[in-house]
Amino acid sequence: MVNQSATLDRAFSALSDPTRRDVVQQLRLGPASVSDLAARHPMSLPSFMKHLTVLTNAGLVASTKRGRVRECRLVPDALDDTERWIADHQRTWRTRLDALDFALQKGSPE
Amino acid sequence: MVNQSATLDRAFSALSDPTRRDVVQQLRLGPASVSDLAARHPMSLPSFMKHLTVLTNAGLVASTKRGRVRECRLVPDALDDTERWIADHQRTWRTRLDALDFALQKGSPE
Numbered sequence: 366m367v368n369q370s371a372t373l374d375r376a377f378s379a380l381s382d383p384t385r386r387d388v389v390q391q392l393r394l395g396p397a398s399v400s401d402l403a404a405r406h407p408m409s410l411p412s413f414m415k416h417l418t419v420l421t422n423a424g425l426v427a428s429t430k431r432g433r434v435r436e437c438r439l440v441p442d443a444l445d446d447t448e449r450w451i452a453d454h455q456r457t458w459r460t461r462l463d464a465l466d467f468a469l470q471k472g473s474p475e
Numbered sequence: 476m477v478n479q480s481a482t483l484d485r486a487f488s489a490l491s492d493p494t495r496r497d498v499v500q501q502l503r504l505g506p507a508s509v510s511d512l513a514a515r516h517p518m519s520l521p522s523f524m525k526h527l528t529v530l531t532n533a534g535l536v537a538s539t540k541r542g543r544v545r546e547c548r549l550v551p552d553a554l555d556d557t558e559r560w561i562a563d564h565q566r567t568w569r570t571r572l573d574a575l576d577f578a579l580q581k582g583s584p585e
Binding site: 370373374375377378380381382383386389390393444445447448450451452454455 | 480483484485487488490491492493496499500503554555557558560561562564565
């Protein structure tokens with residue numbers, strides 16, 4: 366439970382930055398080299414690498430070295446826990462709103 | 476776009492902490508007073524209030540004062556943007572995996 370909570374901490378925290386969300390969106394299209402990813406972002410390479418490290422530590426992105434090129438890719442199903450957490454929340458909330466709506470309609474004068 | 480990005484920043488950041496996720500989960504069940512919410516968490520009231528402020532600034536929780544009691548509630552649809560962002564990501568990713576799976580099956584020897 367603690368581990369799952371820590372996983373959610375890291376995943377949500379990783380997604381709380383627009384540069385990191387942009388990297389995840391780019392990698393949806395397929396693996397890309399660090400230099401290709403970095404080229405899209407107006408910051409120094411060390412700053413960009415810090416963002417990549419956050420994504421890697423959160424388990425969202427993995428990388429492998431091929432010769433002189435480090436290639437990044439998304440980790441499949443890495444966002445499952447975050448998606449499930451939010452979806453559960455929305456479902457409970459909507460069920461409550463539907464129940465309230467039903468109660469209001471039932472209670473309204475004909 | 477910048478505004479939506481800032482909204483996502485704040486929402487994901489708010490959800491990156493287990494105390495704050497617990498408050499959201501508690502408030503799914505209905506509105507609750509600050510003191511009732513705080514009683515569940517082993518920390519000082521000022522520390523707990525900081526967490527509530529983060530949730531409020533992220534637009535996830537709203538509160539109103541009734542006499543001496545401050546009542547908190549979830550803001551309906553506040554997690555829509557975060558849910559949509561993650562769901563879009565998962566959909567694209569799964570479509571790509573399905574396409575890969577199909578290509579592999581097609582290419583495999585009979």
